[in-house]
Amino acid sequence: KNEVEQSPQNLTAQEGEFITINCSYSVGISALHWLQQHPGGGIVSLFMLSSGKKKHGRLIATINIQEKHSSLHITASHPRDSAVYICAVRSTSQGAQKLVFGQGTRLTINP
Amino acid sequence: DARVTQTPRHKVTEMGQEVTMRCQPILGHNTVFWYRQTMMQGLELLAYFRNRAPLDDSGMPKDRFSAEMPDATLATLKIQPSEPRDSAVYFCASGLSPRTGELFFGEGSRLTVL
Numbered sequence: 001k002n003e004v005e006q007s008p009q010n011l012t013a014q015e016g017e018f019i020t021i022n023c024s025y026s027v028g029i030s031a032l033h034w035l036q037q038h039p040g041g042g043i044v045s046l047f048m049l050s051s052g053k054k055k056h057g058r059l060i061a062t063i064n065i066q067e068k069h070s071s072l073h074i075t076a077s078h079p080r081d082s083a084v085y086i087c088a089v090r091s092t093s094q095g096a097q098k099l100v101f102g103q104g105t106r107l108t109i110n111p
Numbered sequence: 112d113a114r115v116t117q118t119p120r121h122k123v124t125e126m127g128q129e130v131t132m133r134c135q136p137i138l139g140h141n142t143v144f145w146y147r148q149t150m151m152q153g154l155e156l157l158a159y160f161r162n163r164a165p166l167d168d169s170g171m172p173k174d175r176f177s178a179e180m181p182d183a184t185l186a187t188l189k190i191q192p193s194e195p196r197d198s199a200v201y202f203c204a205s206g207l208s209p210r211t212g213e214l215f216f217g218e219g220s221r222l223t224v225l
Contacts, residue, residue, distance in 0.1 A: 033214065042140040042218035043202060086154070098167065099144075099214070 003027050006087050006102035021105045023087030034061050034072050068097040077109045094101040113137045117203050117217035125225050129191040132220045134203030143186045146202040193224045
């Protein structure tokens with residue numbers, strides 16, 4: 001079983017819909033990252049969380065340390081949000097410098 | 112604006128050739144990471160530097176891969192000799208704190224070994 005599991009693996013929605021991507025992890029962490037990767041593109045760090053909730057524009061990220069779970073929400077989704085979203089954790093057991101990555105969630109927003 | 116710069120963006124080479132990928136971290140960042148992304152394995156850590164010293168290269172095949180930071184503005188990842196299974200996108204990332212700091216990724220170097 002992977003240490004970081006994301007769901008769903010693929011998600012297709014209509015423009016304007018509220019999107020939720022989930023990330024569960026099984027190790028102790030010092031921080032959790034949400035990353036965005038457009039097709040053929042580089043990786044952009046959206047959020048880094050160690051507790052609570054963060055908001056940036058239409059994106060909201062939450063983390064529940066006790067439940068070892070994080071969610072990424074997109075409000076009023078737009079076709080330009082189509083990308084792969086990757087959850088990554090800094091595992092305290094592997095040395096906090098090592099990011100452990102989820103397999104990614106491929107999001108497609110149709111106009 | 113500050114960003115991590117990687118060169119080349121694309122490289123096609125033949126098996127057995129030497130490949131060198133370069134990364135310029137954001138000025139002032141003291142941690143540099145090399146990651147490899149493939150369809151099968153996703154993102155994997157290859158090597159990690161802090162203050163130019165290699166701290167973890169356990170993810171890197173030692174017989175053919177080498178990573179160095181000759182100075183604070185340049186990190187290199189070299190493959191010699193290259194093999195078709197090395198075909199992947201190689202990402203460099205830099206940051207300030209290895210434990211809790213934000214990471215900034217480059218655009219990646221897409222390597223194809225024929």
